Amino acid sequence: MSYQPIPIGSTLKKIRENKGYTQKQISDEKMARSTYTKFEKDAISPTLPKYLAIIDHMDMSHDEFMYILQDYRLGEKEYILHLFKKLEKHPTLELLNDIIEKGEALVKDRYDQLVLDILNASRGYKVLLEEHDLEKAKGYAEKVWERMATLDNWYLAELHVINSILYLFDSETAVAFTERALKILYKYEKCDEAIPLRHSFLLHVTNLLMMDKKYEQALVYLRLLDNSNVMLECPILWGVTLIRKEVCMTKIGDLSEPGLINKAIQLFECLNQPDLARYAKENPETVYNLYARFPISHIKALAV
Incomplete structure (x- = not known):
């Protein structure tokens, strides 16, 4: 399929007028008003710096502008x-x-x-x-x-x-990749997208560590998840965290926080997730466990 340039000028004009801005206010000191006028008429296309300056003066992000440009739909x-x-x-x-x-x-x-x-x-x-x-x-x-x-x-x-x-990887390699990912995600700490991704990495690596019976190491990552941010942003993942935390603590003989699995069951029921609640009651270690049906010896034999 040949590339067809998207005419953005009419969309820029509509947004500008709806927001009550003039062409002079949008063009500001970044470009001549006559240049901006040509953008709105699709006579020329803005360079990236000029485009970013325009949507900034429109009080808009690139993602929002693209969403509007595609008639309020994702591509x-x-x-x-x-x-x-x-x-x-x-x-x-x-x-x-x-x-x-x-x-x-x-x-x-x-x-x-x-x-x-x-x-x-x-x-x-x-x-x-x-x-x-x-x-x-x-x-x-x-x-x-x-x-x-x-x-x-x-x-x-x-x-x-x-x-x-x-x-795909053994638990040791997965830990190394998770640590690398966490360092990268720290750079995105103000980006909302990074929050659930960080949570998911931590849950995946604890899954692998628990299957490898490395319960104390798994607890280190689970404790990074056991906080109010996870509870609010990803309640299901928080419930899984509670389950895994109690499982790991029980495995190492630490009975200082009983009832975490029951809290998770109540949460799943409130979230209308009956299957997760049932799995938590019947066999907590199967909840969100990719390997629930595989013996650890088989998993290790297939590890990269």
Whole structure:
């Protein structure tokens, strides 16, 4: 498909007029008013510095402007990313099927490496949840890691993908990657997107550590999660944190905080999550546990 430039001028004009700004106020000292007038008429396209200056004077972020430009909808790729990030809070087969369907439709139309990575990560996740075939799932995850391993740095998009394939690695390697991810995410501490991603990394690595019976090490990461921010931002993940914390403490003989699993069950019931509440009652270690159906010896044999 050939590239078609998006005419942004009429959208700029509509927003400016709705906000009651003049062309002179928007152009300010960054550009001549005559230049800005040409932008609104789509006679010329703004350079990146000028574009950023314009939307700043419009009191608007790039994401909001793009959302408005697309008639208050996310673009195809943005919507796939939106769905993929939702997996970190509550993975379901329905959500995975939606991601895979929309991702396959997009890559038929055009090449997009990130969407291809998301497709493989989602297919691996689906295999774990639906077929419980760890070896097959790792086959998909390895395709993703082949590219991620070549990158000098990871940004938010790459971190979301790496988080989703953390099960590919042994617990020691997963800890190293999690520590690296946490350092990167610290740079994004004022970015709302980074908060649930940090929580999800910590839960994934504790899953691996617990399956490896490294309960004290898992508790170190679980205590990073046991706070009011997690409770407010990601209540389901907070419930999982409470469950894993009590499981780990019980395993090492620490009975100083009884009742955490019961609190999680009550939370799941309030959130209308009967399946999670049932799993927590019947077998707490299966809640959000990718490896619940696999013996640890098999997991280690397949670890990268």
